[in-house]
Amino acid sequence: MNFVQQMRALWTLLERETLRFVRIWPQTIIPPMVTTALYFIIFGGLIGVRVGEVGGVPYMDFIAPGLVLMAVISNSYANVVASFFSAKFQRHIEELMVSPMSHLSLILGFMAGGMARGMAVGVAVALIAALFTDLSVHDWGLALLVMLLTSAVFSLAGMLNAIFAKTFDDISIVPTFVLTPLTYLGGVFFSIELLPQPWRDLSLFNPLLYMINAFRQAVIGVSDVPVGLALGLLFALFFVLLAACVYILRKGWGLRG
Amino acid sequence: MHALEINGLTKTYGSGTKALDGVDLTVAAGDFFALLGPNGAGKTTVISTLASLVTATAGEVRVFGHDLLRERAKVKGMVGLVPQEFNFNGFVPVQEIVRQQAGFYGVARREASERTAYLLEQLGLADKATAQARQLSGGMKRRLMIARALAHRPSLLVLDEPTAGVDVELRHGMWEFLTRLNREEGVTILLTTHYLEEAEALCRHVAIIQRGKIVVSAPMRELLEQLPEESFVLDLVEPIAHAPTIPGVRLSLLNPGVLELEVRRGQPLDQVFAALHAAGVRVMSLRNKSNRLEALFIKLTGHGVEDKA
Numbered sequence: 316m317n318f319v320q321q322m323r324a325l326w327t328l329l330e331r332e333t334l335r336f337v338r339i340w341p342q343t344i345i346p347p348m349v350t351t352a353l354y355f356i357i358f359g360g361l362i363g364v365r366v367g368e369v370g371g372v373p374y375m376d377f378i379a380p381g382l383v384l385m386a387v388i389s390n391s392y393a394n395v396v397a398s399f400f401s402a403k404f405q406r407h408i409e410e411l412m413v414s415p416m417s418h419l420s421l422i423l424g425f426m427a428g429g430m431a432r433g434m435a436v437g438v439a440v441a442l443i444a445a446l447f448t449d450l451s452v453h454d455w456g457l458a459l460l461v462m463l464l465t466s467a468v469f470s471l472a473g474m475l476n477a478i479f480a481k482t483f484d485d486i487s488i489v490p491t492f493v494l495t496p497l498t499y500l501g502g503v504f505f506s507i508e509l510l511p512q513p514w515r516d517l518s519l520f521n522p523l524l525y526m527i528n529a530f531r532q533a534v535i536g537v538s539d540v541p542v543g544l545a546l547g548l549l550f551a552l553f554f555v556l557l558a559a560c561v562y563i564l565r566k567g568w569g570l571r572g
Numbered sequence: 573m574h575a576l577e578i579n580g581l582t583k584t585y586g587s588g589t590k591a592l593d594g595v596d597l598t599v600a601a602g603d604f605f606a607l608l609g610p611n612g613a614g615k616t617t618v619i620s621t622l623a624s625l626v627t628a629t630a631g632e633v634r635v636f637g638h639d640l641l642r643e644r645a646k647v648k649g650m651v652g653l654v655p656q657e658f659n660f661n662g663f664v665p666v667q668e669i670v671r672q673q674a675g676f677y678g679v680a681r682r683e684a685s686e687r688t689a690y691l692l693e694q695l696g697l698a699d700k701a702t703a704q705a706r707q708l709s710g711g712m713k714r715r716l717m718i719a720r721a722l723a724h725r726p727s728l729l730v731l732d733e734p735t736a737g738v739d740v741e742l743r744h745g746m747w748e749f750l751t752r753l754n755r756e757e758g759v760t761i762l763l764t765t766h767y768l769e770e771a772e773a774l775c776r777h778v779a780i781i782q783r784g785k786i787v788v789s790a791p792m793r794e795l796l797e798q799l800p801e802e803s804f805v806l807d808l809v810e811p812i813a814h815a816p817t818i819p820g821v822r823l824s825l826l827n828p829g830v831l832e833l834e835v836r837r838g839q840p841l842d843q844v845f846a847a848l849h850a851a852g853v854r855v856m857s858l859r860n861k862s863n864r865l866e867a868l869f870i871k872l873t874g875h876g877v878e879d880k881a
Binding site: 316407414 | 649657664668679680724
């Protein structure tokens with residue numbers, strides 16, 4: 316297939332993946348909005364007023380960027396892991412495997428689908444945040460870059476999970492026991508300045524800390540880590556995961572007999 | 573030009589099971605080809621390898637002269653696969669499944685939509701275009717998979733047990749469609765089937781695979797000529813109580829109005845009819861018995877087609 320045909324194939328896959336989550340919007344878009352509203356009411360409104368300021372801003376403003384990025388992370392991951400594993404389980408992944416789509420187009424198609432959901436939910440959650448806070452985005456370019464890179468990284472991670480998963484349990488283990496704890500410990504609700512040692516230094520090994528802080532820097536101009544380091548980490552993770560997905564698909568692990 | 577050339581194809585699974593043991597197979601361009609074999613003989617593995625769903629351990633596959641390993645994308649573009657099991661997302665509308673499949677092959681959106689409408693019309697699914705695939709009957713689902721496999725206009729259509737579980741009427745409709753596709757559009761068709769009458773009715777060439785090896789590959793006519801005996805079914809004008817005895821032929825009464833006749837290949841039938849007439853048996857019509865291929869299969873492999881390899 317030539318480049319134009321590859322792009323058509325990629326676009327078709329993106330369309331399919333987007334339609335998949337849009338068709339079930341009450342399951343994919345609404346719940347994160349409700350959850351975020353509850354976070355703002357409980358953590359921001361009820362508890363936040365007693366916390367006062369964190370990082371020089373009201374607590375409600377401090378947690379808003381983290382909540383948006385948390386939605387981007389979990390939804391990008393969930394979209395690809397569920398869609399790719401279902402495709403494997405129902406065997407309609409074979410529709411793609413028999414086609415002349417390149418491995419890269421296939422990966423980018425699923426990734427773009429995950430990013431579409433991550434960004435859609437991220438924007439929806441940001442709209443909820445706007446109801447509770449009076450935020451003005453500090454750096455739009457950085458905010459968009461961090462959101463896009465984060466959703467791409469977690470879409471690819473979701474794909475790797477799905478490739479190796481053999482049961483539906485296997486696709487819930489990583490989000491439940493790895494992703495959620497790392498997100499909560501990644502500084503969504505607190506600044507690592509508040510942590511005692513050795514937890515503060517240990518937190519620096521959590522990659523999500525860098526993503527959340529880079530996004531917080533973009534939105535409210537406050538970060539616990541250097542933004543350049545965070546962006547470097549995001550780019551590195553993106554290329555490593557992309558290369559891993561291409562390698563694994565080429566080998567046919569978990570897909571071809 | 574050969575549509576398909578398979579040389580020394582071997583597949584050993586991780587478990588140590590040798591599914592294919594040096595398969596050699598050639599399918600001429602424009603042919604209608606049947607690959608027959610008992611369960612577990614390796615039919616699906618051959619097809620899955622050809623469709624890039626299984627990686628061969630050794631051997632060579634060429635489609636219209638293009639090597640599968642070296643020109644995989646080109647080969648994929650020329651092959652349409654109808655697998656044995658339903659493998660589409662049941663929650664997606666029928667037309668979307670076919671149109672998106674065309675898209676995965678790089679077909680432009682408008683052309684893909686037109687092709688989808690044409691195929692759904694041809695396969696009697698036009699009124700189900702917007703229905704979710706899971707709402708279709710078994711026969712419709714099977715036809716949906718054929719439409720999907722043809723979305724990108726393949727030159728070689730590969731069907732794995734295409735009429736399994738399909739009722740007789742639908743099966744004949746599908747045969748008609750495939751025959752038209754082969755004759756009018758020149759699409760080479762390779763099918764595996766358990767229905768030997770299907771192979772006999774549709775295919776010009778047959779290969780039999782057993783324990784991962786091709787036992788025989790020859791034109792259908794040539795194979796049938798190998799049968800030492802030929803069977804006919806005679807519908808009688810008047811019912812009879814017992815089958816008459818005629819030297820040199822075997823007659824058995826299937827029911828009071830129907831006789832089964834077995835004669836040696838090449839034996840003149842007029843002698844048999846004269847003897848029947850003399851015995852007071854009047855024949856209204858005669859037809860070939862359709863299990864000749866089954867008999868041939870048993871002769872060549874020593875197994876019935878349903879036997880495990």
